Amino acid sequence: MPTFRSSRIFxxxxxxxxxxxxxxxxxxxxxxxxxxxxxxxTRTIVKDLFTITYVENPGAFLSIGGNLPHTVxxxxxxxxPLIALIFGIVYILMKKNLTWLSAxxxxxxxxxxxxxxxxxxxxxxxxxxxxxxxxxxxxxxxxMADVSIMTGMFIFLAQSYQRQRGRMxx
Numbered sequence: 001m002p003t004f005r006s007s008r009i010f011x012x013x014x015x016x017x018x019x020x021x022x023x024x025x026x027x028x029x030x031x032x033x034x035x036x037x038x039x040x041x042t043r044t045i046v047k048d049l050f051t052i053t054y055v056e057n058p059g060a061f062l063s064i065g066g067n068l069p070h071t072v073x074x075x076x077x078x079x080x081p082l083i084a085l086i087f088g089i090v091y092i093l094m095k096k097n098l099t100w101l102s103a104x105x106x107x108x109x110x111x112x113x114x115x116x117x118x119x120x121x122x123x124x125x126x127x128x129x130x131x132x133x134x135x136x137x138x139x140x141x142x143x144m145a146d147v148s149i150m151t152g153m154f155i156f157l158a159q160s161y162q163r164q165r166g167r168m169x170x
Contacts, residue, residue: 011100012093015107019089022111023118026145030119030127037129048133055141056125062140078120085113105155112148119145 037043037054044051058073059066065077088110092103119126128141 008096011103015089015092015103018104018107019111019114022108022145022148023115026112026115026143026148027118029144030115030129033127033129051131051133052129053131053141055128056123057128057141058125074121078117081113082117085110085117099159101155101159105152105159108148108152108155110152112145112150112152115145115148116143 033052033054037052039054039056042051042053057063057066059068060077065073068076088106092098092106092110116126126143126145128143128146130139130143130147131141132139
């Protein structure tokens with residue numbers, strides 16, 4: 001019969017695997033784009049719905065902070081978020097009563113965050129390349145790290161909604 005300690009080790013290995021898998025998928029996709037698509041080149045994947053355009057984002061979401069002085073940008077967009085993400089990993093691994101869905105959602109978000117911070121620290125900017133256009137609704141250009149972050153937030157919000165609904169009905 002598995003002990004609490006062995007199930008905890010298995011859980012933590014799973015969490016680390018999910019974080020690393022998100023970072024890996026992000027970095028592999030960005031390397032493929034950097035090597036095979038020209039800067040600002042656009043390729044249509046699915047009609048006008050899904051296109052790939054290789055851009056480098058010097059800032060955060062929608063290039064916010066891209067014009068900050070280098071040292072300030074490094075601290076605000078890389079160092080502080082990296083410290084927060086490290087604390088997040090420690091929190092997930094140490095928190096005993098964290099649900100699996102909460103751990104999963106945080107693992108996706110942390111993996112995506114680390115993927116983008118890695119780009120900023122190694123390449124000086126974040127490689128973005130995907131764009132969705134549904135007519136009135138269209139996205140900015142984003143990457144797999146952003147997909148990981150949004151997936152984590154979606155899982156977290158869905159779980160929170162389900163919990164709140166259960167409390168109201170129960």
